[in-house]
Amino acid sequence: MNTVLSQAxxxxxxxxxxxxxxxxxxxxxxxxxxxxxxDAEKISPAPFFKALSALGFGAARIPREEGGAGISVTQxxxxxxxxxxxxxxxAHAFRNHFGWVEGLIKPDLIDGSRRWLGPxxxxxxxxxxxxxxxDQPAGQASFTTVLTPxxxxxxxxxxxxxxxxxLFVDWLVVSAADxxxxxxxxxxxxxxxxxxxxxxxxxxGQRLSGSGTTRYVDVFVQPHEISTNPKAIRTRPYGxxxxxxxxxxxxxxxxxxxxxxxxxxxxxxxxxxxxxxxxLPRDDPGVxxxxxxxxxxxxxxxxxxxxxxxxxxxxxNSGGGVDIDVGVAMDASLAxxxxxxxxxxxxxxxxxxxxxxxxxxxTTARAGLDRHWRNIRTLIxxxxxxxxxxxxxxxxxxxxxxxxxxxx
Numbered sequence: 001m002n003t004v005l006s007q008a009x010x011x012x013x014x015x016x017x018x019x020x021x022x023x024x025x026x027x028x029x030x031x032x033x034x035x036x037x038x039d040a041e042k043i044s045p046a047p048f049f050k051a052l053s054a055l056g057f058g059a060a061r062i063p064r065e066e067g068g069a070g071i072s073v074t075q076x077x078x079x080x081x082x083x084x085x086x087x088x089x090x091a092h093a094f095r096n097h098f099g100w101v102e103g104l105i106k107p108d109l110i111d112g113s114r115r116w117l118g119p120x121x122x123x124x125x126x127x128x129x130x131x132x133x134x135d136q137p138a139g140q141a142s143f144t145t146v147l148t149p150x151x152x153x154x155x156x157x158x159x160x161x162x163x164x165x166x167l168f169v170d171w172l173v174v175s176a177a178d179x180x181x182x183x184x185x186x187x188x189x190x191x192x193x194x195x196x197x198x199x200x201x202x203x204x205g206q207r208l209s210g211s212g213t214t215r216y217v218d219v220f221v222q223p224h225e226i227s228t229n230p231k232a233i234r235t236r237p238y239g240x241x242x243x244x245x246x247x248x249x250x251x252x253x254x255x256x257x258x259x260x261x262x263x264x265x266x267x268x269x270x271x272x273x274x275x276x277x278x279x280l281p282r283d284d285p286g287v288x289x290x291x292x293x294x295x296x297x298x299x300x301x302x303x304x305x306x307x308x309x310x311x312x313x314x315x316x317n318s319g320g321g322v323d324i325d326v327g328v329a330m331d332a333s334l335a336x337x338x339x340x341x342x343x344x345x346x347x348x349x350x351x352x353x354x355x356x357x358x359x360x361x362x363t364t365a366r367a368g369l370d371r372h373w374r375n376i377r378t379l380i381x382x383x384x385x386x387x388x389x390x391x392x393x394x395x396x397x398x399x400x401x402x403x404x405x406x407x408x
Contacts, residue, residue, distance in 0.1 A: 014056075014067060014121050014122060015054070015055065015056040016056055016059075016064075016067070016068065016069050017055055017056035017057050017059065017060045017068070017069040017071075018055075018069070019060075019069075019071065019075070019079055021055070023055055024052075024055055024057075027048060027051050027052060027055070028082060028083070028086045029086075030048075031045070031048055031083075031086035031087040031090060032085070032086040032087070032257075035086065035087045035257075035371075036261075036368030036371065037368075038087070038089075038208060039207060039208065039368065039371045040365065040368060040371075042207060042208065043208075044167070044208065045087060045089055045090050045093075045168075045208055046167070046168055048087070048090055049090070049093070049125065049168040052090075053123040053124070053125060054123060056068070056069065056121075056123065057094075058094075058097055058098075058101070058120055058123060058124070058125050059101070059120050059121045059123075060076065060079070061073075061076055061098065061101050061102065061105060062101065062104075062105060062117060062120060062121065063105065066105075066117055066121075067117075067121045068120075068121065072313055073309060073312055073313035073316055074306070074309045074310050074313050076098065076309075077245065077246075077249050077305065077306070077309035077312075078306065078309070080094070080246060080249050080250065080253070081249050081250075081252055081253040081256075081302060081305065081306075082253065083253070084249065084250040084251075084252070084253025084254055084257070085253040085254070085256050085257045085260070086257070088206065088209075088250050088253060088254045088257075088375050088379070089206055089207070089208040089209040089210075089375075091249075091250045091253060092164060092165075092206055092209045092211075092247070092250050092379070093164055093165035093168060093209045093210050093211075094125075094165065095164065095165070095243060095246045095247070096126065096127050096128035096164060096165050096166075096169075096173075097125050097126045097127065097165065097169065098246075099128070099242060099243055099246075100126045100128070100173055101120055101126070102242060104116055104117055104120070105117075106236075116187070119170070119171065124169075124170040124171060125165075125168060125169040125170050125171070126169055126170070126171045126172070126173055127163065127164075127165050127166040127168075127169035127171070127172050127173070127190065127214075128163070128164075128165075128166075128172070128173050129145075129160040129163060129166070129172050129173065129174040129175065129214050129216075130160065130175045131160060131161050131162045131163075132144055132145065132158070132159065132160060132161055133159070133161045142177075143158070143175060143176050143177045143183070144158055144159075144177070145157065145158025145159070145160060145174070145175070145176040145177065145216065146158060146176055146177050146178075146179075147176040147177070147178050147179075147184055147186060147221065147226075148179060149179060150220075152222075153220055153221055153222045153223055154186075154220070154221040154223075154226070155218050155219060155220055155221065156174065156176060156186060156188075156194075156216045156218075156219040156220075156221050157216055157217060157218060157219070158176065158215075158216050159213055159214070159215050159216070160174070160213065160214045160215075160216075161213055162201075162211055163197070163210070163211060163212060163213060163214040164209050164210060164211040165209065165210045165211075166190065166197055166210055166212075166214050167197050167199060167210030167212070168210055169190050170189065170190055170191075171187060171188065171189060171190060172186075172187070172188055172189075172190050172195070172214065173185060173186075173187050174186045174187075174188065174216070184226055184227070185226070185227040186221045186225055186226055186227075187225050187226075187227060188219065188221055188225050192219055192220070193219070193220070194216060194217045194218050194219035194220070195214065195215070195216055195219055196213075196214070196215040196217070197210075197212070197214055197215075198212045198213040198214070198215060199212050200212040200213055203378050204374045204377065204378055205371070205373075205374035205375035205376070205377060205378030205379070206375055206378045206379060236324055236329065237324060237326045237329045237330070237404050238315070238326075238329040238330050238332060238333035238404050238408060239324075239329070240333075240405065240406045240407065240408060241312055241315070241329070241332045241333040241335075241336040241408065242312060243406075244333075244336050244337075244340065244383065244407065244408070245305065245308050245309065245312060245336040245339070247340075247379050247380075247382055247383070248305055248308070248336065248339050248340045248343055248344075249305045249309070250379060251301070251343055251344070251347050251376055251379050251380060252298070252301040252302050252304070252305045252343055252347070253302075254347070254351075254372055254375050254376050254379075255297070255298045255301050255343075255346075255347045255350060255351060255372070255376065256298045256301075256302060257372060258298070258350070258351045258354050258369070258372035258373075259294065259295045259298045259350075259354065261368075261369055261372070262291070262294075262354040262355075262357060262358055262362070262369060263291065263295075265358050265362060265367060265369065266281050266282055266287065266291065266357060266358055267282050269281045269282070269358070269359065269361070271359075281359070287357055290353070290356075290357050291354075291357050294350045294353055294354055294357065297346045297347075297349075297350045298350065300342075300346070301342075301343045301346060301347060304338075304339040304342060304343060305339055305343070307335060307339075308332070308335040308336045308338075308339045311331055311332040311334075311335035311336075312332040312335070312336065314328055314331075314332065315328045315329040315331065315332035316332075329404075330401065330402075330404075333402070333404075333408050334392075334395075334402075337388050337391070337392055337402070337408065338392065340380075340383070340385060340388055341385050341388050341389050341392060344380040344385040345385065347376045347380070348373070348376060348377060348380070351372045351373040351376050352373055354369070354372075355369060355370070355373070383407050387407070388408075391403070391408070
């Protein structure tokens with residue numbers, strides 16, 4: 001079930017990604033068909049990352065004049081929705097990579113960014129190492145991972161949690177404290193001696209997103225692998241709207257997949273309740289009405305994230321793409337915020353109610369429909385909607401701007 005077109009059959013290095021290609025459609029189809037089996041048996045989706053990389057997917061946002069596909073922000077989020085509809089683990093795991101690429105193609109962010117475009121164009125994937133399990137507030141840049149000077153370079157030591165996607169990448173972007181307590185960023189190969197990728201994520205959902213621990217034990221780092229300007233898109237005004245909208249888009253994609261799978265399940269179901277309105281559930285007006293209302297929720301979720309992606313693209317292109325317009329950036333964050341507040345609620349309710357439409361057999365492990373609710377519930381826990389709703393209300397009533405931080 002994890003058979004993927006071979007890299008040799010798909011593409012060669014530096015291929016320009018084509019979202020309309022048959023090869024990409026085939027990968028989405030294979031992902032979708034084997035998603036439930038992978039979740040149930042914990043089968044790694046690693047081959048799909050190789051296949052997508054071979055198509056040039058990871059370089060899709062790099063401008064055409066630089067060798068990439070030059071797709072827009074809106075197009076990227078449409079693709080992530082489609083990818084999440086096929087397998088949300090894969091869609092989620094690409095977030096850190098594309099967040100890094102956004103920093104590379106924004107000329108005001110990362111010094112020396114040109115030299116990292118080459119590996120991306122060659123199909124290499126980048127992962128992040130930022131979060132740690134500690135008593136520090138989530139999102140705060142205070143690290144126990146330390147970069148210590150040694151002869152000829154540095155050594156890196158520490159553990160990074162929630163390392164989404166790191167099981168599948170070629171390079172790691174690691175945030176750490178230097179000897180003076182300042183924040184530095186190391187960019188190193190993921191297979192360097194001393195790096196361990198622990199598949200220890202035990203959440204109820206997103207089980208295959210590679211979100212375990214990345215451990216660094218006396219990892220040697222060369223001087224040129226230290227970023228002199230370790231900024232990222234989240235350091236722009238409301239720049240983290242990109243990362244936040246990514247998760248909400250994945251949720252919207254899962255919701256559409258849940259509707260797809262439940263429709264197929266109900267269509268084949270032969271047994272209705274004795275007090276039902278038809279012999280077959282598929283012909284029962286009550287089932288039809290309930291399902292139609294739930295499917296409409298998925299449509300609204302998709303429409304909301306697409307609108308928010310358009311607002312983000314407008315912000316990204318403001319100021320000539322260099323000095324971003326703060327007001328337009330806040331509008332994009334507001335669009336992402338409002339989408340999350342609504343989608344988190346209806347996604348939970350809808351993915352649960354779809355199991356009612358399918359009946360008790362829809363909750364069996366063999367049906368695999370429960371994974372949609374589990375995946376949604378796990379993703380929305382990254383950033384509780386209550387905080388977003390509160391800031392939204394305070395902004396609309398009192399004009400108090402919400403934070404320009406990693407969670408907005």
